[in-house]
Amino acid sequence: MQSMVTVNSETEFLSEAVFEHFLSRNAGLPSWLVKQKEKSWVDYLALPAPSRSMESWRFANVTGLGVEGFRLAPTLEPSETHSLLEASKRIESNSGELVFGNDDLIHEEALSAELSEKGVIFEPLSRAFAKHSEILEEFFMAQESALGSEKFTALHTALNRNGTLLFVPENVEIELPFVSFHWAKGEESAVFPHTLVIAKDNSKVTFVDVYGSDDKDLAQLACGVSTLYAGPGANVEYHYVQNWNESSLSFNRLTTITQRDANIRAFGINIGSKHARSEGHTIIDGAGSNAELFSMTVAHDSQEMDQRTLQSHNAPNSRSNLLFKNALQDESKTIFSGLIKVAEEAQQTDAYQTNRNLLLNPSAEANSLPGLEILANDVKCSHGATTGQIDEEQLFYLLARGVSKPTAQKLLVFGFFEEILKQIKHEELADYHRQLVQQKFGNA
């Protein structure tokens, strides 16, 4: 691999001095944002690093979570972006697309004039911080972290400089998805992708985040935050693909807030990173809302996929349903820690949580921590967690039909994920997700 970056300054590294350097590199940010960043940087330095004794990091391998060895990702030369643009041609039937390389916008397919006239905003944050400062001041990083990654969220707030703002006004329904690609390139590059979706009353929208690396083996750091606001009666579908290279360390936080009668469907694919920590907090703030949360994880080699979720039911008559499926190969490790919290006033809640782990190798390790905290009595809540192997009878059946063992195993694993894939209505997206999951087995 060519080395495309020269270290121009020690201050690029994520040490104490980097923040001043970051501010000098990003002049012209609104003053509220600078203030927020300054506070976050102080918080970041003060907050303790994860340790095993913290309940929110239970089972996680907390050594190797240090970020000091990474540095602010350098700006890419136009010649360096070709491969990224090529790799971004995946979801062609879309309503708009932004491609980021090392947190800079490198390609944009703006939304149609028609949507623009209706008041839809689809902009990179680098522009939106100035152009839509009033929206961002209200919504940008307005949600607290609840699942253990406070330190990394603070780091994100301090050093983020780009990402996507999607604002959909009342009663606007958009069929085709909006897409953001976030690429990291170069050794030790640290990126801070961000997504903010605000769907107003009775609107409808689909958004896709794809995270990936251009380099196969260069260690990178990704520290991302996505937040979805589903207003009264809004329909929001969200997809994320975590496919950083397998030398990378990644943190991702997804927070979803639903108001009255809102519908949320979220699909996650976790296949990349050496160590991936993802936190999903679904906050049911409005009565009658419905959240469906799906995740597919395929881990191999010595990958560690650490997923923590929280379904907070603060309003009555709502429903949430979580299904996280993990397939583990080689020496990989997964952690699923999920909690359903039902507040005292959230009567008539239906909340479910299911974690299924498929161990494809005796050395793989699946950890499940499915939790419930229920303070209301008129509820239907359940969780289930199973861990097991490929069903011997099903395998036998396929072998008896002349299918080779590796093929039969693959087919059964694909079948394992089909339960989630078939829920995706958008055909190109479903195919893309299916392909990503299946590719991982091709390479194994």
Place this chain on the structure above:
Amino acid sequence: MSTEAAIDIDREKGNFSYDTDYEYDAGVGLSKDTVNYITDVKGEDDWVRAFRLKALEIFNSKPLPTHWATKDLENIDFDKFRYYLSKGQQPSRTWDDVPDDIKATFERLGIPEQERAFLAGVEAQFDSEAAYSRMKDELSKEGVIFVGSTEGLKDHPEIFRKYFGKVIPTGDNKFSALNSAVFSGGSFIYIPPGVKVKQPLQAYFRINAENFGQFERTLIIADEGAEVTYMEGCTAPKFETTTLHSAVVELVALKGAKIQYITVQNWSSNVFNLVTKRGLAEEDAEIKWIDCNIGSRLTMKYPGVILKGRGARGEVLSIALAGDGQHQDTGAKMIHAADDTTSNIIAKSISVGEGRSTYRGQVHIPKHLKGCRNNTECDALLINTNSRTDTYPAITVRGDDNSVQHEASVSKVNAEQIFYLMQRGLNEGEAMSLAVNGFINDLVKQFPMEYSVELKRLIDMEMEGSVG
């Protein structure tokens, strides 16, 4: 729209206590002197003294586990307890030797004389020392040893020392360390190879001194092919200030042995009940914990089984009832350490009024094992709108051909059921009592007869006249 009133549990029922003069008293607070005093009074060997003093150090060095457990633990003032009290009498062999005032206390506990005669061996612990201990002749003849912890360590060190503190090491947690420092009372039982004890061995525990923590220590060893059932029931009178109960119970089931340990815990609602219970199951052995928690202010108890030998089996059946001001933090631990081991956990909890019940579980299957199975089911019933339940299982699975399933559900009593029962002339309390009994019925059926009867009676008592 009518809202259901909170079901009150009348804690005044069954409140009684007698003035007793304690011949030995280690004073208030915990220090090396306290520990040395206990050891001196008991006339223990030096190794026991060293064991206790080491444990005290560990206890002092360990923080309270409030990073995951309830902050209520911080309300325990360890300096305000008496750690040792004794009537000073030796365990008595005949009923006539038991002092009259102690007999009167047992009378109020409702242990009828006839029932005692039926029991294979009765060890009734009055405060720290066994006040009454007798075994049927035939059991002695078969070589069964059933003694108090002090006697066990003194008279049978060759049997008990090998396993004492081995299943639950002193440093396992802060409260096992506390128990290891100041333990007194409890049962030491040894069942020789092949002996199947037909009737359950039974012990009643009772706290009867204000601010007095009780730290009994129980070790049961079932030798190869032996079988035994041990039953433990607790009641305690109510006191003005909080009382601490911190027991350690170790079970050892050697090859092919079976141990069943049954607890009905009904301490009064000012007791902190922080208990460590664990069994070690060798090849083809079976350990079953049946654990029922009704009383106490805070119970933290997670009976566990280490499945050490191939084909070993572990089971925990747990029932918890949490009323106003109560927190039942219970659960189970299954540590698989050999191939083809199986474990089963069924936990049911009922939260009434502002009661809170919590299930915490751990299932661990490491890498080199194959053919291990675990099944876990947790069901919670919430009676009132302000009742609370939590479930926190932790499951780790590796290895070949191992499978684990965990399910939990939360529900409330079906309004239609209650309506139907009331249509048939039951009042709301009776209907609720029936519904709750129905919820736990499949577990209660597994209890020995007298316990399931007692349990039903207790549930009725808790529910009766408390609705509407």
